[in-house]
Amino acid sequence: MEERAEGRPTLLDELPGELMMWVLIVSELVVFGAGLAAFLAVRITDPSGFAEAQSHLHRAGAGVNTIVLVTSGWLAACAVQAAEAGHIGRLRSLVAGAIALGAVFLVIKAAEYVDLAAAGISFETHAFFTFSYLLTGFHAAHVIAGMILLAVVAVPGSPRAVETGAAFWHMVDLVWVLLFPVVYLL
Template identity: 70%
Template sequence: MTAAQPTARHDEKPKASEEGAGGLPGELMIWVLIISELVVFGAGLLALLATRLTDPAGFAEAQSHLHRVGAAVNTVVLVSSGYLAALAVRLAAARPGLARLLLILAAGLGAVFLAVKASEYAALFAQGIGTETHAFFTFSYLLTGFHAAHVLAGMVLLLLVAVRPAPRPVGVAAAFWHMVDLVWVLLVPVVYLL
């Protein structure tokens, strides 16, 4: 990490939010949201694993219906999208035009993620699998569905700040997007792999 870019970002920010968050980079409120979301998804994933103890065989069988390759593809899609968003934050002050393009591309990868997700859901529905089919599916639909809703919200945010890219709003939208990324990285092993 070069020192120059983050400083450039910070020039745009009010001092207050930095003091209040005890040195957290960026806006205090977005960190409140990020931590809240991580707590919710963390609790959901722990609840899945805890409920799994009651029926390990049933959970393993149910899990085998999920599409692991799709999940792996989506991981690469999301971390790449996160890269574009992070790049946009660093360029927002100096080159807003390029930042806009990067944000649109990042949102585009979000759409790719949702398309893969939709095909995954379609395959499950085709097998007649719904949220009540098995406890595992209650969790997997709930957690991945919640996450997908956040992807959609993140795309909207990215596109909104792409209209007039300035470091502060772009920083907020990108931070939300990275949170979506982070949640996915932690969700995949528990829902798809273990």
């Protein structure tokens, strides 16, 4: 209280962007972290079954998707800098690029789902697929939400709005770099 009265900054004042977006980022990391830990815990009961099930996934496609998302995140981060510099046209182009790469991510993900469905693999085929569909599907839903949010914040193009939208997009990126090795590589 005394520090506030003297006008000294608190730890939270150091946070870049909106506090509520950080609350959301931490919440999402906790939810996905718990889901991935549960996935790995169940895997202990049937390692060979999980390995066989994992072989049906598009590992190369998921690797490409990692490149796609981190590149999209880079464009979104550059868009924040463009917004801060007042370059509205550039920020909208960068956001459009980030959204387009989000669409590429979804197309590659959808191709995997289609192939799994064609092979008769569903949620109920094996515990591996129950988890992988839930985790990657929930993540894909966040990709769609992030694309919509980026489009919305690019319209006014204010630095604060673009920073908030980009933060959500980076959270989607962050979750994927943790999800990818656990579901596709281990």
